[in-house]
Amino acid sequence: MASAPEQEAVQEGRGPSAHPAAVLNGRRRRTADDTAQTPVWPGAPMPLGARFRVGPDGVAGTNFALWSGGAEAVELCLFSAEGAETRVPLTELTHEIWHGFVPGVLPGQRYGYRVHGRWDPWTGARWNPAKLLLDPYARAVDGGAGNDYGRLPPEVYGHVRDWPQQQVADTVRDDRDSAPYVPKGVVVHDDAPDDEWLDDRRPKTPWADSVIYELHVRGFTKLHPGIPEELRGTYAGLAHPAAIEHLVRLGVTAVELLPVHQFAHEDHLLRRNLRNYWGYNSIGYFAPHAAYAASGTTGQQVGEFKRMVRALHAAGIEVILDVVYNHTAEASELGPMLSLRGIDNRGYYRLQHDARRYADYTGCGNTLHVVQPQVLRLITDSLRYWVTEMGVDGFRFDLAAALARSMHDVDMLSPFLAVIAQDPVLRRVKLIAEPWDVGAGGYQVGAFPPLWTEWNDRYRGAVRDFWRGALPDVRDLGYRLSGSSDLYAWGGRRPYASVNFVTAHDGFTLRDLVSYERKHNEANGEGNRDGTDDNRSWNCGAEGETDDEGVRALRRRQLRNLLTTLLLSTGVPMLVAGDELGRTQGGNNNAYCQDNETGWLDWGLLREPGWKALFDLTSRLIALRHEHPVLRRRAFFSGRAHSADGLRDLAWFTARGTEMTEQDWYAPAATLGMYLSGRDIPGRDARGVPVVDESFLVVLHAADHPLSFVLPGPPWAERYEVVVDTSREDQEDPPGVEHRAGTEITVPARAVLLLRVVGDGGTEA
Template sequence: MPEHSILEGQPFPRGATFTGEGVNFALFSAHATKVEVCLFDESGQNEIARHTLPEYTDEVWHGYVPGLQPGTRYGYRVHGPYEPQNGHRFNPNKLLMDPYARAHVGELRWGPEIFGYTVGHEDGDLSFDERDSAPFVPKCVVVDSHFVWKPRAANRVPWGETVFYETHVRGFTQRHPAVPEAERGTFAGLAHDAVVEHIRQLGVTSVELLPIQMFLNQPFLTDKGLTNFWGYDTLGFFALDPRYLASADVDEFKRMVDRYHEAGLEVIMDVVYNHTPEGNELGPTLSFKGIDNASYYRLMPADGPGRRYYINDTGTGNTLNLSHPRVLQMVTDSLRYWVTEMHVDGFRFDLATILAREDHGFDEGGGFLDSCRQDPVLSSVKLIAEPWDCGPGGYQVGGFPPGWAEWNDRFRDTVRAFWKGDASAAAMAQCLTASGDKFNRRGRRPWASVNFITAHDGFTLADLVSYNDKHNEANGEDNKDGHSDNRSWNCGAEGPTEEADVLALRARQQRNLLATLLLSQGTPMLLAGDEFGRTQQGNNNAYCQDSEISWVDWEGIDTRGQSLQAFATSLLALRRALPVLHRTRFLTGDWSEVAQGKDIVWFNAAGEEMQAEEWDAPHTRSVAWLISGQAPSSSIQKRANDASVFVAMNGWHEGVEFKLPACPDGGVWVRHIDTALEQQDRATVDSSSYTATGRSVLVFVSSRDAE
């Protein structure tokens, strides 16, 4: 294609946009001197044309090529100063991926050619490499965004009714017998009727997918025959990772989202906007580093040679610079794309503290958080922060502004410790009521606390009660990786066992943990497979295991697993049926004139209200509480008429007899849950007390009709 066939085009939107008659290219770079777009044949291996983008408007290089069609393969070469000591690493010998690309083709081949400097040179990253990287890097693909969506069956799930279900596209379906082999591990497999029906019948509302944006495998893993299974190394913020596509068609993802919405389920994306795979000064030049390194990354202060080095608040080598307006724009453009174009319902942000860190530190009024809060698109979807990182002031649980929910790791640690026998009743009570000491401020609601006991990072529920220690030998790091403080307990035997008493205790502990999660105020998150006892064989850091360690074993679900699944399903149904279990106001124990009582009352086993000296007493290993259905459920003082709930948790290894309080509705107590029982049934309680077996949970619901 001749050089003169390119026109001036427009500086917006960013990326490669098909207009129906050609493609507009637009790329931000504040410090480049020239930008070329390189076009490749369908294989992505042979360059067939190269055009210099002719215009430069507001630091955006742009041009329009008539006649180009969707499916065109392309990449950029960006010219400018190669001055690492000043933060600039331009090298036009390196083909760069478009930050706004909607799709990619080909795989990255690791080799010295993809580095901007000469690997092994005595000057290190100050040297300059002249080899062409084009044969080694993926190519970007122009995409036609047209898609006919089905009418949505319902609006998004209200926060107060939300239950997250964290899963992995490949790991969840790779061993599912009902999914055709060619579709296993893909979006098509995740949309299979059998998969969707399992999730829907379980009773969760929102499926949270581990990273699905285009990411890379690092050579330190591939050299050991391992892979970046979790995907926390994003390079393409607008593109699906090709390994999850059965059809190499981005519409496959849209069809999956359509199917989930049809089933009344939300789709939540786990996203990684805190770093990229380009690493530090010794990392490869693949995209941002070669487009405008000094703008896209947080660099050390400019005094002396500092601009050569990267601020590493992520622990991965670099940190994206969301203080820069164009980088902030790219991230928010990406989020809006996934909502408006791909119809997702929200995001969980990996290491979200970094996104809110300005030069002076974490700021709940920082640019990124303010951008999301005021944006009419982003403020309408679910935003969930992982509120910590390894940078200064990195732990910020409870510190995010209104409109945000946060992963609450204190809930995880406290609940694990309580059922192991190590946590106080006072700490447990805070967690059971959505950690109001952290979140009850600025009009935030209980749903802001995302409660979880297990997640992708750590033990599964079954492993939490089966292993005292991590067993990560398969990761090839001499079992040195992964957390060592798991607050787990093997119940008497490490790993697999045939001892009936140990197996029975493990099953009860899993029921206890699930019950605690789903009876607590706040937003529960369930790890996929925990509902039927999925194991990772004691591996608590399976980030590199694209293997049976991480894949859900659907055919291996035994009778005990089916029983646990039935228990989890019944618990979720109970949560849905009882508004008192997901109040939209924090429970504080304050007196209500309308209800003529407290919104929550805490009891000891003798049926007396807990006193201050009892809460932290070392012998206190049980906790019980009553939530009245008569308490007002909103600031509009209308008397509720819901069922009341009394819950008793016995963390002691011996049985404890609990005196039942008077039923506030003038009815009788009906036992719905006793985790000491393998099979649950409902039974009217016709006595004033009930004995909780050692390490068990009891749930009683008020009823005016004796059963």
Template sequence: MTDPSHSHALEEGAPHPLGATFTGRGVNFAVFSAHATRVQVCLYDESGTVETASITLPEYTDEVWHGFVPGLLPGTRYGLRVHGPYEPEKGHRFNHHKLLLDPYAKAHKGELKWGPELFGYTVGHPDGDLSFDERDSAPFMPKCVVVDSRFQWTQTDAVRVPWNRTVFYETHVRGFTMQHPGVPEHLRGTFAGLARDEVLGPMRDLGVTSVELLPIQMFLNQPFLTEKGLTNFWGYDTIGFFALDQRYMDGPNIDEFKHMVDRFHAHGLEVILDVVYNHTPEGNELGPTLSFKGIDNASYYRLMPNHDGPGPRYYINDTGTGNTLNLSHPRVLQMVTDSLRYWVTEMHVDGFRFDLATILAREWHGFDEGGGFLDSCRQDPVLSSVKLIAEPWDIGPGGYQVGRFPPGWAEWNDKYRDNVRAFWKGDEGMAPALAQCLTASGDCFNHRGRRPWASVNFITAHDGFTLADLVSYNEKHNEANGEDNRDGHSHNRSWNCGVEGATDDEEVLALRARQQRNLLATLLLSQGTPMLLAGDEFGRTQQGNNNAYCQDNEISWIDWQAAGEAHNRALQQFVQHVIHLRKTYPVLRRNRFLTGKASEVTRVKDASWRLPNGAEMHATHWHDPRTRCFGLLLEGSVPGSLLPQPVADASVLMVFNAWEGALEFRLPARGRARGKIWTRVLDTALATQEEDVFRPGHRYMVTARSMLVFHSP
């Protein structure tokens, strides 16, 4: 190791920005730690294995250790060693023998190699985490990398798809491209592979607008997975909130991700990142010391209080992962918001989906919609301008908060998922719940001026069955996960249509295909914001695995060869058609919640519910558990905004029949325009969609378990 006084001049530097910042003249290092006594920056050669210098940051300002090293260039490898008390009973776990990742590092090089050297205590010692381990962890740790953020963007304007025109498409960088015929083999699984026109063109042509990527920030594979030959495929274990995960990169340069975003924008597609700011892979008191735990454990994590708990030696575990980030601390809150702004301003992403977002809004007294994180996002000129989507639940006290996030936020609506599944499965008494789903769940979201788009509707997501599996399996089949099929949800509201799994029975296959069309059409034509799981548009299967978080193989990868089969191509064409309907008819994506009341302008109800005989439904019909067929008439003559001179739109009639048998449905008259005809634009009983014209009063024979859509000018 070289003496830094001989190899590097050292200047005071600045306490901000945090992290390692290349200025053109050198690198400024700034590290927050309220309880440390000394912070060292260790420099490494290009291989990341030989330490070339150890620099003690000379200044301490506002709880930030900082220093400037002239002459350092982008590409420099480094890590941190932080000195301070090792007092677990007081919440302090400093151990300078452990090389740490800089929380603000923009890139990493090398892989983490699991071993007992990574732990701040001596594994197996009788005193457990109260013991102190003096072995050096540097050989087992990846190294941070100084980056040059300059990039020449070709698309300088943000896409900014309006919320009421947004259609989310959730996918995985690796899973989407690993078997894609349009991606060269060496680029499969990478950002460069996802950026290819052969990938993005079909996405755009499908009609989706905003692609939500499962976590791409640096994450770890936990030992319990690697020991079984599995991997953390989904990536929900982030350790670097500013850094890209190396396994998705074709090379070391972060420009690869920027180029991908640039190509998305060239195709008119938004990029939404699934982000995990609720916990880290450092686990509880028995977990490793990799970054935050060794920099300032008592600040970064929520620890048990002394007055009513076992004390700060132990961690509050509202995430189920062992620890919970402490966003009530101003510097931790700053780190998260700095990270979000970085991805928007430097990486040009268009929004975020927040994993277990209730935790981000939880203060010490519980969930608070006026808490620090939510207030920070609301007032921030950068963050308030992009899409913010909450997964509004966690396992902590009061963790289920659907509908409780403040204005400006959208939320994953799991009630929508469960109720739509149950209705089409044929469960009794689901008509009222489906009605709420179709109208953007106003019972949850219609307050404080929130708009229908606040309800992010989905039937499937990465977590759970795919759509094809939802109609093919009654039970989960997670044996490949190595947990004896104990993992994953058991109550899926799925129905195998008579046969469990794969079958050659043509009647069963036809019913499954119709059920997929029913579910997709319901999703894409409901008020609110639809989210489609990638591959559902062409029948992707995971062979009944509803928890494929650890399957980096054909279970999770999209089978593009199967996607090209005739029946799967037909389903994809159906999805394109339905998304086109959503875009064509404004009544299907209103900016105001439906009320069911007569408009003051037209004296016509914006929405009315119809019985099969064409009459309006009343309370007795809703309370009848046998109600499984009804219609929803959306009147285009009713203004969809508060403009003084609203423009009349086409009206739309949707008919839902979850009965096992066919029945007649009488097409109603349209408000005051009683002579207008109805044009059928969708019938899920038909494999291909053709328009047909009918007059009001016509008795249309609705096929068992099917959905219809008509429009009238």
């Protein structure tokens, strides 16, 4: 590190090596667009953000309020449609909030802030008034850095990027104006009447009855032939009847949208003519991503998003947002200055002991300091806004363990989790944790408190390994199929605490899982180094697409096996858009930057008989799940007998038709029989009547040869009727074959059989 005098000289832009862009030292000349004539009244410090209102005296205007604990001055910058800038000093300061009411500022006004303060990166101070900053509370965003292909210009960085001394590269302040290159906030009329929105009815599906469908707003709609071309890739496209029809036919109860908060593109992607497609690079936590709006980006995106939510609600489908509150698009200390870094770097981000550097628990360069009251307030204000004003029904928290860290360690009594638990709005919506981050001690599957559900990656691993023949025994599989009681049966948690999934946006699609053993991410431009190498996949004998019909038929069978296993497991199933119709990414297991046919859903697959049959099976399995409460239990199985005949709510069988012993659980096995009893299911229906359902036997057989399986005899059943047989390509008509209990049947190679129990003392068809 440079000596103290050298540091001071570099910071001040002095000395023989001072860069020309740093010479102004913050004393930027006023332009012709600047004015001291704009009136500004004191206004109010709350609520934060820009709020349009009409005062009791009939004067219309907007109140602006910005938290910045260490700032020395704040300027509100208003922009005309032509880009002319007017600066308005905010002189009122209340509890570290700079505020003012500006008469005549109406909805649609574009704005930003310039925040003055010390430039001293060694202590974490990075104020730079040459940089226009996005309001963290902006309800809509227009434009943005990297909107078009091309590198982020050097003006958007708070430091001089091309400083010759790399060891102090981020410490030399850049005083070039960033306003032409960065996103602007837009004033929105929050209280505008919207008759279509007022009669919205939320579905409120119980957790145990939920089936989640993870989709990308743009990717799901971009190629849909039934959606008008001008609406494809937008919120309006997802609200279109053609899009909703598919969701209804499939039977899902909720869509989980990949990030729709305003996000930015990384410079390293733009330099490769790529862009951030998934959106895990947030910069505006209140604003719907403007590029997904068909109607405009100066506030129209807000109404379009609301109409999308209402259309989904009208179809009985909840809306869950994938949210990224763990980090922002400003990246490391070498990243751009777009918002929080320039507002109060030390107040928003976790810094290392060397305050020039960021603590990074996310792998994205920075981590929000959620323990700080203003950061916690930003997150919870955002969450409440999306629930109360935008109508969403829940959230999936990306890298949630990073939010649960107190000072350093993950703490299940952290301020973030405590605030959520007591919040009267947020504790009533669906909360899903991705229960890990990339820091030490960050893997927290099974550890989140009651109220939370979790992505269960142990389910994903066990099911993938079983069907590729890599499980050493079936102990782990038994837990995963029956709700993962080893992880969640504590503190009042229920089986629906486990969000079961085999695939997610991050990784292979389901079709690629049975078509590739190696990732093929060359199109990402990172030398195939990105993406995980732990895919737990099997290509069925050929790498990638093949003309071998035997291999192709086996792959379709494996897809049927994986989907059937998922939808018959206890817990909440999550599907990825397109898995139900054989979508492929060509072996790319990290398509985060593939905003093209690789990342978009190919609807032409539905016209191919094999993939149409897969959709039909998936839809039928979801319908069975909705019809039978034994497949979506609200309480864990006890494994104990509930009647004199010895029947238990859950029993496990070997291929010999005998109940599994401890030795059987530890032995290598490719076959497992799971008996689900419909007698005395915990809970009562809406009329207070105890729930009774049919009973089922599920036989999973992963070996490459047929198997003789003895059906358990009385008292388990008198007869069994085959309901699903995944060895059959065509599932349109149920098999309907009956077998007497105690007889031996042949289970085809690599297949799942679902058999309805007849005559076990429960209900009969």
